[in-house]
Amino acid sequence: KTSSSSALGPDGLNIAQSFFKPIHNTTPPPPTTRNTKISVVGVGNVGMAIAQTILTQSLADELALVDVNPDKLRGEMLDLQHAAAFLPRTKISASVDFSSTVGSDLVIVTAGARQIVGESRLNLLQRNVSLFRKVVPPLAAASPECVLMVVSNPVDVLTYVAWKLSGFPSNRVVGSGTNLDSSRFRFLIADHLDLNAQDVQAYIVGEHGDSSVALWSSISVGGVPILSFLERQQIAYEKQTLEKIHKEVVEGAYEVIRLKGYTSWAIGYSAASLARAILRDQRSIHPVSVLAKGFYGIDGGEPFLSLPAQLGRSGVLGVTNVHLTEEEANKLRESAKTILELQTQLGI
């Protein structure tokens, strides 16, 4: 056990040995008892927002942090540990290698290179694939039964890469995908209606990016399907207006990045929400990046993209059979093609 204090312990004040007396006839804990353990790889703004939200929401008994920068890593670990008096007890550890991640139930990967000015998307992707080759295999080896969640961008392709490199079954590799885009979408609608966002059911699916698809035909608010509501009320609307709203969602992330330099809090809550659904076997539906082969006519290759998926303790339980209009299905297939094009250039 590495001690947090040098002055409390064998070299200083050592009261641990006599403080608690065990009762008679005890046995050590059986090897089958397990704590819930989450590892977060990458302690940048996104990784730490995720780690801290998970800690505040008390989703794990153990939290492990990994990063290449040992000082930043230790600083972040201490900053969380110092809050011990304000939180339920959570063991927080950190390592620059993958030793601290062993036996995780959920591993969340946020590590990734940032786009250099003028860099092509493919080049960025190739740098991130190199990074994933170093990161994913040891993670999978250290926690062969975990669910692997990828947050790093471009998330759809990188989730595919992580799946290939981990050797895991596809139900245990999932990308954060459009979970956050959908939240932004729901927020915009809810704010307009002065309503709680949780009463807005709305999915954005497909690529987490410019070719994402807003499923207008399945948006419902308090059980009222929006498009048929508009028709019944004879409220005229133009397709362009719907596209403008969708565009505001896609722009949402870029706007925050432009204003504060990066996004962190919202993706933190998004990932923690997925973590809860998985670890507590909530069997709730979330738009996340999954192996989309075989759905909605997506048959060419093995693309990962966001579909409304039911999540539980074993990861992806299934994809919901939501009805898409012809146009929405076409757009989704377009999205899949965009992703596949990138994937094929990677040679994995």
Add this chain to the structure above:
Amino acid sequence: MHKLSVSSLALGPNGLNIAQSFFKPIHGASPQPHTTRTTKISVIGVGNVGMAIAQTILTQDLADEIALVDVNHDKLRGEMLDLQHAAAFLPRTTISASVDYSSTVDSDLVIVTAGARQLPGESRLNLLQRNVSLFSKIIPPLSAGSPEAVMLIVSNPVDVLTYVAWKLSGLPANRVIGSGTNLDSSRFRFLIADHLDVNAHDVQAYIMGEHGDSSVALWSSISVGGVPILSFLDRQQIAYEKQTLERIHKEVVQGAYEVIGLKGYTSWAIGYSVANLARTILRDQRKVHPVSVLAKGFYGIDGGEVFLSLPTQLGRNGVMGVTSLHLTEEESQQLQKSAITILEVQSQLGI
């Protein structure tokens, strides 16, 4: 309800406007009485500390409304949006922001994290004078907009700045508090708990006095699961040196500097610490916390109006009272020295 900001341009009068016909009111409805109140917290300063506090408060569902204030318009809007975008994952909380104090009106709790950072080679007094100038712009409009709020100061040096905020706000002393040694005490409890492999909640330990180098660790009142530590050591005949106790205390004081040295600043722990104080105050929990309060008249501190951390009972009206701990002669002297240190700096400010 007056909305301060429009979230979507495409949803609304100029685009798709479904709001008007979506919900139908029932017969005989009357508007909301003005006596109904929602819980509102304002956070001044959206740097790492301010945002860690705001986000923890949001996650812990402590307020119905959160208002953010900062001088940097873009950063402010970015942070506001980043919190709003999480709407689907949280209970509904109204999040607003303004560069002036308009968004803070009618707050129940106002948390001030704004403050200049120390420039290389800058004297502590100079830094303090810059922060006093800043506070003379911030505090009066805050208290004018929320005359019944509890004001919680986090900016450093927190003890002197809490005094300054008290003077500038015109608020009664029970409603102006500094985050003080609440976090130092948590670090202290963490070190002891980690050594004993026990939950930190079972370690009762206070660090008092200045939030800084002259803070005082109250060893005579530390107890773990009801066992007072020093008498435990005597009973077990475990020898210890005073130096060892001082080393432990020093590790606590160094704790913040260590984190700053490693990651550049501290944020998460102070976020939890302040959210913890916010909960005790807003939910009238009547718990004892080591926070910076007007210490005049306690523990022999009589030389002036000094704010420093004492174990204080907090509730909906702020400071309910200070507990009467038994201090050893030495602890008492250290505390009075801490008070003198702070008073010396205060007197140079001319407030």
